[in-house]
Amino acid sequence: MSASADLRQQLDARCHQQIERLVAWAEINSGTLNLHGLERMASEIGKLYQGLADSIELLEPARVREVDDTGVDNPVTAGKTLYLRKRPEAPRRVLLMGHMDTVFEADNSFQQCEWLDEERLRGPGTADMKGGLLCMYEALRLFEQTNQNSDIGWDVLINPDEETGSRSSAGHIAMAARQCEIGLVYEPALTDGTLAGARKGTGNFCLLVHGKSAHAGREFDAGRNAIYQLADAMTRLHGLNQKNPNITLNLGRIRGGDALNRVPDLALVKFNVRTLAREDEQWVELQLHELVEQIKKEEGFSAELSGGFTRPPKPIDERQQALMDLVSETGNSLGMDIRYKATGGCCDGNNLKAAGLVNVDTMGVLGANIHSDREFMLRSSLPERALLSHQVLCRWASSEAFVRGSNP
Numbered sequence: 339m340s341a342s343a344d345l346r347q348q349l350d351a352r353c354h355q356q357i358e359r360l361v362a363w364a365e366i367n368s369g370t371l372n373l374h375g376l377e378r379m380a381s382e383i384g385k386l387y388q389g390l391a392d393s394i395e396l397l398e399p400a401r402v403r404e405v406d407d408t409g410v411d412n413p414v415t416a417g418k419t420l421y422l423r424k425r426p427e428a429p430r431r432v433l434l435m436g437h438m439d440t441v442f443e444a445d446n447s448f449q450q451c452e453w454l455d456e457e458r459l460r461g462p463g464t465a466d467m468k469g470g471l472l473c474m475y476e477a478l479r480l481f482e483q484t485n486q487n488s489d490i491g492w493d494v495l496i497n498p499d500e501e502t503g504s505r506s507s508a509g510h511i512a513m514a515a516r517q518c519e520i521g522l523v524y525e526p527a528l529t530d531g532t533l534a535g536a537r538k539g540t541g542n543f544c545l546l547v548h549g550k551s552a553h554a555g556r557e558f559d560a561g562r563n564a565i566y567q568l569a570d571a572m573t574r575l576h577g578l579n580q581k582n583p584n585i586t587l588n589l590g591r592i593r594g595g596d597a598l599n600r601v602p603d604l605a606l607v608k609f610n611v612r613t614l615a616r617e618d619e620q621w622v623e624l625q626l627h628e629l630v631e632q633i634k635k636e637e638g639f640s641a642e643l644s645g646g647f648t649r650p651p652k653p654i655d656e657r658q659q660a661l662m663d664l665v666s667e668t669g670n671s672l673g674m675d676i677r678y679k680a681t682g683g684c685c686d687g688n689n690l691k692a693a694g695l696v697n698v699d700t701m702g703v704l705g706a707n708i709h710s711d712r713e714f715m716l717r718s719s720l721p722e723r724a725l726l727s728h729q730v731l732c733r734w735a736s737s738e739a740f741v742r743g744s745n746p
């Protein structure tokens with residue numbers, strides 16, 4: 339039997355146990371805002387790595403703020419990031435990254451797993467990405483059995499806020515990225531095994547317009563209608579989609595007004611922007627700045643913009659392509675046909691690339707319908723993708739060092 343067939347057999351023999359663990363993990367609610375559930379997940383993952391990792395640490399979240407629906411700027415609560423290290427003194431390092439949060443909050447009705455058939459396990463976070471976290475663990479466990487090179491070390495970073503943009507863990511991601519040569523992120527692949535190639539960048543913004551309240555009957559003319567002013571601004575914001583084909587701007591949420599006999603003095607819109615290239619960010623920021631200045635010039639109105647770009651685009655450059663090739667060639671050697679497809683979605687792979695770390699970010703299990711209550715993962719993909727990761731680690735460890743990029 340070939341060495342890889344032997345390893346696959348070992349992984350298959352452990353699959354039942356790992357799937358049982360996956361069901362237990364998926365049934366621990368760890369919505370991004372559920373700090374208690376996140377703590378439980380961090381503790382479960384930490385327990386699993388006892389004896390495998392040399393150090394297990396919990397990193398404090400950075401303080402971030404967000405404007406609520408009434409225009410008030412509030413602090414955001416966030417969980418801690420788990421940081422595990424093996425041979426911290428080793429000069430050549432790989433970063434394996436995942437997130438422990440899901441989009442399903444504690445009050446969501448989707449909390450249990452069920453088998454749709456022998457292969458498809460439906461459940462919250464089974465694909466995105468608790469299955470991926472187990473894939474990562476299985477790969478590292480095998481790697482520790484086979485790797486005899488003390489120059490090679492690994493770091494695992496698992497954050498609690500990926501689903502809301504990793505704002506409180508962004509500093510930890512950049513820190514961990516700087517220690518390593520390549521990155522592997524365990525977001526799910528598509529059900530046919532396709533991985534994500536280039537990714538767009540993203541940012542969330544809030545535009546707040548202040549007018550002046552007045553009685554709608556007695557002194558209508560003394561009022562300054564913030565909803566009207568915001569509606570006009572939103573038309574211009576949406577118009578940016580036509581002005582620049584590299585961007586998409588989605589007006590996602592509006593709030594404003596109160597009693598119908600009152601001229602509203604406050605209205606706000608929250609919107610998401612996606613970009614293809616770094617230059618697009620500056621272009622969008624300039625347009626937004628000009629829009630705010632225009633509103634401020636209107637007598638009786640003022641405007642404030644908050645938010646910003648949190649994940650730069652992840653284009654494919656030469657070094658990025660080299661790592662993608664390493665992964666697909668490794669897949670080929672195992673009889674897997676690994677393809678890549680560009681996506682408008684974003685993940686922590688964007689953050690790692692922005693910090694100069696090349697990475698393939700869909701190394702997790704195969705699955706579909708993520709972020710919905712129809713989310714499922716494919717059972718056999720857990721040992722399959724764990725083997726792929728293990729072999730990628732081995733190939734990388736025996737290759738020439740990947741040249742690190744400079745920070746943009």
Ligand SMILES: [Zn+2]
Binds near residue numbers: 437466467500525526
């Ligand atoms: Zn995810």
